[in-house]
Amino acid sequence: MRRNHSEGNDLGWAVEWKLVRDPAYRVLLLDPDARSAGEVLRALGGVQVDHARTRPEAFARLGSAVYGAVLSAHARPLLDGIAFLLEAETVAPDAMRVLLTGDEEIDAEIDQRSATGHMFRFWNTPFDPRTLAGLVGEGVKLQRLQRESRALAQKLNVDLEKLRRREKLLDIVVRERTREIEVAYQKLKIANRQAILGLAEAIEAKDPYTKGHCGRTAAYALALARECGYPGEDLEALEFASFLHDVGKIGIKDAVLLKPGPLDSEEWDHMRQHPVKGYEITGQIDLLRPSMGCIRNHHERWDGRGYPDGLVAEAIPLGARIVAIADAFDAMATDRPYKRAMSAAQCRAAFERTAGAQYDPALIEIWVGRKIADEFLEEQ
Numbered sequence: 001m002r003r004n005h006s007e008g009n010d011l012g013w014a015v016e017w018k019l020v021r022d023p024a025y026r027v028l029l030l031d032p033d034a035r036s037a038g039e040v041l042r043a044l045g046g047v048q049v050d051h052a053r054t055r056p057e058a059f060a061r062l063g064s065a066v067y068g069a070v071l072s073a074h075a076r077p078l079l080d081g082i083a084f085l086l087e088a089e090t091v092a093p094d095a096m097r098v099l100l101t102g103d104e105e106i107d108a109e110i111d112q113r114s115a116t117g118h119m120f121r122f123w124n125t126p127f128d129p130r131t132l133a134g135l136v137g138e139g140v141k142l143q144r145l146q147r148e149s150r151a152l153a154q155k156l157n158v159d160l161e162k163l164r165r166r167e168k169l170l171d172i173v174v175r176e177r178t179r180e181i182e183v184a185y186q187k188l189k190i191a192n193r194q195a196i197l198g199l200a201e202a203i204e205a206k207d208p209y210t211k212g213h214c215g216r217t218a219a220y221a222l223a224l225a226r227e228c229g230y231p232g233e234d235l236e237a238l239e240f241a242s243f244l245h246d247v248g249k250i251g252i253k254d255a256v257l258l259k260p261g262p263l264d265s266e267e268w269d270h271m272r273q274h275p276v277k278g279y280e281i282t283g284q285i286d287l288l289r290p291s292m293g294c295i296r297n298h299h300e301r302w303d304g305r306g307y308p309d310g311l312v313a314e315a316i317p318l319g320a321r322i323v324a325i326a327d328a329f330d331a332m333a334t335d336r337p338y339k340r341a342m343s344a345a346q347c348r349a350a351f352e353r354t355a356g357a358q359y360d361p362a363l364i365e366i367w368v369g370r371k372i373a374d375e376f377l378e379e380q
Contacts, residue, residue, distance in 0.1 A: 068140030218242035220326035241294030248278030
């Protein structure tokens with residue numbers, strides 16, 4: 001960057017002398033000539049300037065202090081200022097370097113030898129003190145900004161490392177708590193299933209002839225649900241509903257529930273209350289509330305002649321339609337005191353006759369067409 005004393009008043013540098021005079025930011029001057037060095041010292045009055053007369057002395061000072069600007073005279077063969085400033089860059093890379101010379105013909109040589117382009121040239125001595133002071137002041141300010149920038153970057157790196165350590169610790173804590181929650185959830189899930197099985201066993205205890213009916217109904221319902229694309233997140237509620245579809249029979253009189261012969265109309269009215277009673281029982285348990293619709297409506301018919309609500313076709317919850325088929329299949333395929341079990345073919349035929357009247361025809365088509373019953377019941 002070329003500057004001469006005629007430009008002194010036009011540089012536009014607002015030198016903040018409070019900053020330039022900061023003792024933490026010094027200027028190094030290499031000049032073997034005491035007279036010319038004195039001119040520089042007077043021009044930079046008030047700034048901390050260290051004067052070295054020889055290259056070794058200058059490098060010794062560079063290694064022991066921080067300099068915002070490095071100035072060098074150029075008087076070959078006694079002193080090669082260009083070589084000194086190029087070498088000084090390796091010791092003080094942030095410092096502004098200024099060559100003091102009266103030889104304007106040296107420009108080409110400076111350009112050739114200064115590959116980095118960071119050398120600031122000042123010539124035409126004797127120089128304008130304001131120009132030199134302004135140039136040095138800018139160098140000191142620049143060096144200070146660079147140091148503050150590095151200090152800030154270092155602080156940010158330290159803070160970032162602290163955040164990373166905290167994040168790592170938090171991640172460990174979260175994983176551990178998540179594992180504990182998962183373990184607790186699995187224990188709770190097992191306990192809930194045991195409670196549901198206990199309810200199912202309580203139902204079956206009232207009628208020894210239906211032993212295992214709840215578990216089989218659940219297995220059939222889940223098999224059909226998977227084949228018809230039932231939402232995976234709802235399968236657990238369907239399984240619970242299948243296990244407990246007859247939970248309302250706990251509230252049915254034994255004389256009606258265990259009657260060996262046909263029920264009269266009054267007894268049938270009482271028996272038909274069990275879906276509503278089951279609905280009321282499961283409504284008291286948060287875990288079973290998603291299953292309430294299946295339990296209440298698993299005796300509805302596709303044609304609307306079912307109970308307790310007389311729902312028609314797709315107004316019947318899908319889960320209830322599935323449980324109805326699973327419940328009916330187990331009744332058909334299991335020996336009872338009053339009848340023998342039907343074969344797989346007979347069960348399929350019965351479903352085909354009642355599809356569209358009692359049962360959802362689309363579900364019956366899946367049940368029969370994909371022979372879902374075959375994995376549970378051997379052909380007879």
